[in-house]
Amino acid sequence: MQKIHEKLWHSLSLTDVVSELESHESKGLSDQLAKDRAAQFGLNELTRTKGQGVVIRFLLQLKQPLVIILLAASLITLFLAEYVDAGVIFAVVIVNAIIGFIQEDKAMKAIEALSRAMTSEATIIRNGEKKRIQAVQIVPGDLVLLQSGDKVPADLRLIQTRELQIDESALTGESVPVQKEKAVLNSDMPIGDRRNMAYSSTLVTFGSGCGIVVATGDSTEIGRINKLIAATDVLETPLTRKIHDFSGILLYAILAMAAFTFVIGLVRGQDLVDIFMASVALAVGAIPEGLPAAITITLAIGVSRMAKRNAIIRKLPAVETLGSTMIICSDKTGTLTQNQMTVQDIVAGGHRYAISGVGYHAEGEITPGENSFDTTANMSLHALLKAGLLCNDSTLKRDGERWRVEGDPTEGALIVSAMKAGYDPSVLEQEMPRLDTIPFESARQYMATLHDQGEGKPRLLFVKGSIERICFDCAAMMGPDGEPDVPTQGAVADWVELMADKGLRVLAFAQKEMPPDTTRITHADVEEGLLFIGLQGMIDPPRPEAIEAVAACQTAGIRVKMITGDHAVTAGAIARQIGLCGDTCSYHTREVLTGLDIGELDDGQLTETADDTAVFARVSPEQKLRLVEALQKKNYVVAMTGDGVNDAPALRKADIGVAMGLAGTEVAKESADMILTDDNFATIKAAVEEGRGVFDNLIKFITWTLPTNGGEGLVILAAIMLGTKLPILPLQILWINMTTALLLGLMLAFEPKESGIMVRPPRDPSMPILTAPLIRRIVMVSLLLVIGSFGFFELEIALTDGNEALARTVAVNMFVFGEMFYLFNCRSMTHPVWTLGLFSNPLLWAGVGIMTLMQMLYTYLPVFNTIFQSAPMGQRQWGLVLLSSLIIFVVVEIEKKISRKSIQIKQ
Numbered sequence: 001m002q003k004i005h006e007k008l009w010h011s012l013s014l015t016d017v018v019s020e021l022e023s024h025e026s027k028g029l030s031d032q033l034a035k036d037r038a039a040q041f042g043l044n045e046l047t048r049t050k051g052q053g054v055v056i057r058f059l060l061q062l063k064q065p066l067v068i069i070l071l072a073a074s075l076i077t078l079f080l081a082e083y084v085d086a087g088v089i090f091a092v093v094i095v096n097a098i099i100g101f102i103q104e105d106k107a108m109k110a111i112e113a114l115s116r117a118m119t120s121e122a123t124i125i126r127n128g129e130k131k132r133i134q135a136v137q138i139v140p141g142d143l144v145l146l147q148s149g150d151k152v153p154a155d156l157r158l159i160q161t162r163e164l165q166i167d168e169s170a171l172t173g174e175s176v177p178v179q180k181e182k183a184v185l186n187s188d189m190p191i192g193d194r195r196n197m198a199y200s201s202t203l204v205t206f207g208s209g210c211g212i213v214v215a216t217g218d219s220t221e222i223g224r225i226n227k228l229i230a231a232t233d234v235l236e237t238p239l240t241r242k243i244h245d246f247s248g249i250l251l252y253a254i255l256a257m258a259a260f261t262f263v264i265g266l267v268r269g270q271d272l273v274d275i276f277m278a279s280v281a282l283a284v285g286a287i288p289e290g291l292p293a294a295i296t297i298t299l300a301i302g303v304s305r306m307a308k309r310n311a312i313i314r315k316l317p318a319v320e321t322l323g324s325t326m327i328i329c330s331d332k333t334g335t336l337t338q339n340q341m342t343v344q345d346i347v348a349g350g351h352r353y354a355i356s357g358v359g360y361h362a363e364g365e366i367t368p369g370e371n372s373f374d375t376t377a378n379m380s381l382h383a384l385l386k387a388g389l390l391c392n393d394s395t396l397k398r399d400g401e402r403w404r405v406e407g408d409p410t411e412g413a414l415i416v417s418a419m420k421a422g423y424d425p426s427v428l429e430q431e432m433p434r435l436d437t438i439p440f441e442s443a444r445q446y447m448a449t450l451h452d453q454g455e456g457k458p459r460l461l462f463v464k465g466s467i468e469r470i471c472f473d474c475a476a477m478m479g480p481d482g483e484p485d486v487p488t489q490g491a492v493a494d495w496v497e498l499m500a501d502k503g504l505r506v507l508a509f510a511q512k513e514m515p516p517d518t519t520r521i522t523h524a525d526v527e528e529g530l531l532f533i534g535l536q537g538m539i540d541p542p543r544p545e546a547i548e549a550v551a552a553c554q555t556a557g558i559r560v561k562m563i564t565g566d567h568a569v570t571a572g573a574i575a576r577q578i579g580l581c582g583d584t585c586s587y588h589t590r591e592v593l594t595g596l597d598i599g600e601l602d603d604g605q606l607t608e609t610a611d612d613t614a615v616f617a618r619v620s621p622e623q624k625l626r627l628v629e630a631l632q633k634k635n636y637v638v639a640m641t642g643d644g645v646n647d648a649p650a651l652r653k654a655d656i657g658v659a660m661g662l663a664g665t666e667v668a669k670e671s672a673d674m675i676l677t678d679d680n681f682a683t684i685k686a687a688v689e690e691g692r693g694v695f696d697n698l699i700k701f702i703t704w705t706l707p708t709n710g711g712e713g714l715v716i717l718a719a720i721m722l723g724t725k726l727p728i729l730p731l732q733i734l735w736i737n738m739t740t741a742l743l744l745g746l747m748l749a750f751e752p753k754e755s756g757i758m759v760r761p762p763r764d765p766s767m768p769i770l771t772a773p774l775i776r777r778i779v780m781v782s783l784l785l786v787i788g789s790f791g792f793f794e795l796e797i798a799l800t801d802g803n804e805a806l807a808r809t810v811a812v813n814m815f816v817f818g819e820m821f822y823l824f825n826c827r828s829m830t831h832p833v834w835t836l837g838l839f840s841n842p843l844l845w846a847g848v849g850i851m852t853l854m855q856m857l858y859t860y861l862p863v864f865n866t867i868f869q870s871a872p873m874g875q876r877q878w879g880l881v882l883l884s885s886l887i888i889f890v891v892v893e894i895e896k897k898i899s900r901k902s903i904q905i906k907q
Contacts, residue, residue: 009157009214010194011187017157021141023212025159027128028143034126037139044138044154044216046223122153142213146204155220156198156211158182163207163439165408166198169333171221171645172565176341176409176505176540177205179440190595190618191221192565201645206393206408225621225645246702246769250288257713261720268723275720288709294701294741298749302694310678311687312661318673321656322691324637325558326762328684329628329650331642332564332574334660336550336681337540341409343388343417344541345504347495348534349373349380349480355417358541360396360403362419375421379482384534385421387509388414389428391449391462393437396425410505413538414464435459436521445469450514450521458513463526467496467535470508474532478511484531495535503573504537539570542578549682550578556688557761563616563624563640563650568592571617580614595619598626606630624650635766641676641684643668658684685758693753695763696829700748702770704826705741706778708819711785712736715811718790725804727793727811732868736815739854744823747847751827752840773899774829780895781822781888788884789814796877805871809859813873813881816855820848821885825892830900832893 009017018025022033029037071090122135125143135153138144144156146164158164158180165177172192181195191199198204198211200220217223258279265275302319306312313319333339340359345352346366351373357364366375375381394407396415405412415425432451440447446465453460463470471492479485499506510530514521550560562580564571572592575581581591592615601609603626610616610630619627624640628650631638640647640654648671651657659672660679669675676683715727728736770778789811796807824833827841839845858864860872873881 007214008187009155010185010189010197012157013184014157014159014182017159017212017214021212021214023141023143025143025212026125028125029139029141030127034139034142037141038137041139041216041219043136045136047218122150123147138213138216140213140216143210144213145208145210146198147208148204148206150204152198152200152202152204154200154213155215157214158196158198158209158211160210161207162209163441164204164209165206167203167205168192168199169339169644171199171202180207180209188596191620192618222645225648254713257717261717264717264720268720270720270723288705288737288741291702291705291741294705294746294749295698297746298694298698298701301749302690305693306674306687306690309686309690310676310680310683311690312675312677313673318656319691319694321637321673322639322684322688323693323695324691324763325639325656325688326636327631328553328558328560328639328641329563329624329631329654330560330640330681331644331647332562332566332571333540334643334679335641336546336562336578337542337574339540341413341505341538342541343413343536343538345499345502345537346381346384346417346534347492347499347537348384349378349478350485350491351378351381351480352495353381355420357416357420358544360405360412360416362416364420366417366421373480378480380478380480380533382421383478383482383511384509384536385418385423386428386432387462387464387511387533388507388536389418389423389425390432390434390451391447391464391509393439393447409540410507410538414507414536417536432460435519438521438523438526440465444523446526448521448526450518456516458516459518461512461514461521461525463510463512463530464507467492467506467508470510470530471532474510474530475528477532478534492532492535499535499537500569501573502537502539503570504539505570506535506537508535509533539573542574543681545680545682547578549680549685550580552685552758553688554579556685556758558688559614561610561614561616561627563619563627565619565644566617568594568617571615575615591615592617595623598623603630603633607633621645621647621649625653628653637762639684641681643679647671658687689753689758692757693751696754696757697749697751699769699774700751700826700829701745703774703778703829704748704819704823705745706770707781707785707822708736708740708815710778710782711789711815714782714786715790718786724794725797727790728808728815729869732808732812732870735858735868736812740816740819740851743847743851743854744819747841747844748823748826750841750843754828754831754836777892777895781818781892784884784888784891785815785818788818788881788888792877792880792884795880803871805865805869806873806877809870809873810877810881812870813855813859813877814884816851817881817885818888820851821889822892823848825889825896830896832896 007020012020014025023029121132122138123130123132123145124138125131125145130145135151138154142154144153146152146156152166159182161180161182164180166180167177178192178195180198183196185194185196191197198209200215200222215221215223218227262275262279265279266272299319303313306319330336338359342358343355345354347353352369353366353375354369355364355366366381368374368378373381392411392414394405394411394415396412397404397406418428419425432453434449435452436450438446438448444465446463446469448461448463451460451462476484477492496506510532512525512530514525553560560580562571562575572581575592591613593609593613594616595618598606598609598616598619606626607630610627611634616623616627624642624647628638628640632653632655637655639656639658640650641658641660642648642651643660645668647659647668651659651668651671656674657672658674658676659668661669661675661677662679674687712728712733719726792814793807793811796803796810800806823844827833827836827844858868858870865871
């Protein structure tokens with residue numbers, strides 16, 4: 001009994017199941033045995049994984065190199081007794097730590113959502129008595145009764161079924177409810193094909209049944225998914241990886257420069273205190289204090305933009321991850337498809353008809369194929385549509401602007417197809433009231449209903465069911481004139497094969513006239529004398545916008561792969577329609593792989609196969625996770641979309657998990673980084689576009705801010721090496737860094753997306769955050785700032801008899817206005833600034849205006865002169881500063897032009 005969860009219950013006979021569980025197929029467990037089982041196996045609930053304490057999780061936010069740099073800056077400024085500046089820098093550290101703390105630990109939330117999903121009541125039989133108990137009190141061996149509307153409380157081996165259908169879409173991805181049976185199955189059956197099992201947290205949509213509990217709590221299939229979620233490592237995003245690497249390099253570079261400055265000073269025999277202060281000034285200057293805040297704000301702006309396009313971001317770095325996405329692994333049902341069964345093909349009277357429109361809206365029309373009868377002239381077509389509408393136990397309900405089916409989605413599709421031909425269900429049901437029914441049984445594969453056509457007329461028997469059963473029982477086929485015709489079995493088989501190749505689920509229909517006094521029908525009535533009417537083929541169709549979005553992603557260099565729990569034929573058909581693969585894409589051509597195929601591959605083989613294959617069908621939650629991991633081993637940035645419990649582990653493992661907001665389970669939403677409020681795959685394309693824009697703007701900020709930090713460090717280093725006074729003081733450095741980052745640099749976060757952003761390929765994840773051309777530009781601008789500031793400092797010292805305050809004010813303004821002019825260069829890394837539109841980013845002009853005002857206060861306001869040791873400047877000094885800043889702007893634009901020509905020559 002300890003290892004009951006390891007048994008393949010679907011492959012055991014009912015006698016063996018009952019014997020193994022020491023239960024009874026009609027009386028269930030005894031109260032004493034149930035009590036013992038509860039002590040042995042515990043409650044039927046999911047174990048919640050203990051996470052790290054609140055304090056530890058918060059402190060872990062401070063371990064990043066960039067944060068260490070900022071903490072060092074705070075300590076240095078505190079040592080210098082600059083308490084305000086130390087407080088500002090420390091506040092930046094705390095804000096970033098709080099943001100990271102709030103956003104982490106999705107696994108814990110996902111497990112809590114799974115636990116909530118299992119909270120319900122259940123009807124069981126113990127000691128031969130029916131009773132209602134909390135689902136958490138169920139134990140292995142309990143006998144559970146199921147009926148329409150129930151949530152399955154545990155994993156069950158079914159021992160009785162009566163038209164039992166269960167919606168397993170959240171667990172397996174199957175788009176329609178599964179017809180259940182009690183027959184013994186092969187041991188290698190995947191979960192989606194285990195029709196004699198009912199799984200915890202799935203929903204009974206029709207019929208009734210009874211099953212014996214074989215697994216509870218963590219041992220259930222949903223419990224296994226819970227373990228996968230808890231065990232799945234959350235990968236760093238491309239942005240956090242790049243920032244981490246970049247920060248580490250920056251940390252060592254700053255320490256090396258400070259140490260080198262200290263050594264040079266010692267060699268020159270300078271005062272020890274002066275050397276130490278110079279090293280501190282260099283470190284403060286080289287630290288980009290505004291970078292963490294800029295990253296956070298830029299990402300937050302991206303979040304806001306995405307929200308307007310129906311994408312809700314749960315974790316800030318996910319914004320940029322979208323922009324770097326190389327592969328999107330998408331679930332099929334409800335993501336790429338409508339999740340609404342739709343009749344698309346009809347064959348009646350030997351002629352084919354197509355039906356337009358999708359979903360449960362009765363909008364569309366029936367159009368004849370080539371050489372087919374007009375819809376009004378084909379009597380068998382109308383008989384077929386009536387049969388589909390009347391031989392039906394489901395109803396359509398309007399829910400606001402949406403229509404939904406109460407009952408089987410397949411039957412809902414049949415109602416809609418009849419409505420598109422002008423039939424009103426309520427009117428037809430009154431004209432031809434139902435007198436008797438033979439419910440669908442999996443063993444017989446058909447449903448039959450008897451209808452009254454009016455006094456004196458023969459009563460009509462309608463039958464719908466599988467091709468094999470209906471065609472086998474029919475003696476003739478109805479012709480387009482409504483009269484019996486000799487059926488051509490080969491022709492029907494050809495139509496069926498054509499529909500099946502398109503991934504359609506095909507139902508056959510027949511009718512039989514009965515005597516006017518008939519009130520009851522039996523199976524014997526169905527087994528002979530049926531008149532074949534025709535076929536209706538249906539599918540959960542792809543979203544039209546998903547087809548466009550897939551094409552747009554492919555243009556952008558992003559590959560889309562379908563990973564679904566549905567059947568291979570259906571998956572291949574949908575893949576062909578949305579453009580994931582060619583016209584020959586199918587399981588037979590090995591372009592569609594199933595879960596059984598994946599199970600035969602080792603990790604190395606799967607890595608290559610996953611890369612080359614576009615469609616994966618009938619896969620389990622573990623296999624979805626394996627596929628994501630296999631693609632990540634190829635260094636791809638992987639996005640995973642889904643809406644079911646079965647998608648949760650892969651959503652969490654992917655570089656970015658995307659859940660559906662409308663149809664998605666709470667588990668999927670909690671496991672994801674992004675939620676689509678409209679459940680539309682096309683929204684992913686919009687989010688990718690925004691993500692690329694966000695990354696562009698981050699690169700622009702970093703490329704803009706580093707020349708300041710590099711220039712400030714080099715100015716200090718030059719002063720030490722030449723044995724001169726420091727051109728800028730530590731407090732002045734902090735003024736430059738903090739004010740320009742806030743008022744100038746952050747304005748780049750509001751830059752609109754550049755044209756052609758969805759034409760270029762995704763960034764290579766191995767590419768550093770700064771490419772060689774950008775590094776050259778940063779070094780070039782840094783040197784120009786150093787030459788200008790150091791040169792003007794020395795010039796003013798010479799011309800003003802050693803007025804250090806004025807000389808340093810000129811040096812500070814050289815940095816500020818040099819950055820200001822360079823800011824316009826950074827609006828685009830490759831294109832001339834005048835091609836972007838002069839006022840396309842009005843906030844940038846606002847920042848320039850405020851920054852200019854702040855520098856006027858810094859230069860002329862007495863209190864600022866006292867605090868920062870600055871002094872008023874004259875026209876000559878301003879002329880030098882502005883002319884040098886303009887030179888920086890012109891030089892960078894020339895460099896961009898040369899780089900563009902170089903790229904064109906290489907191409």
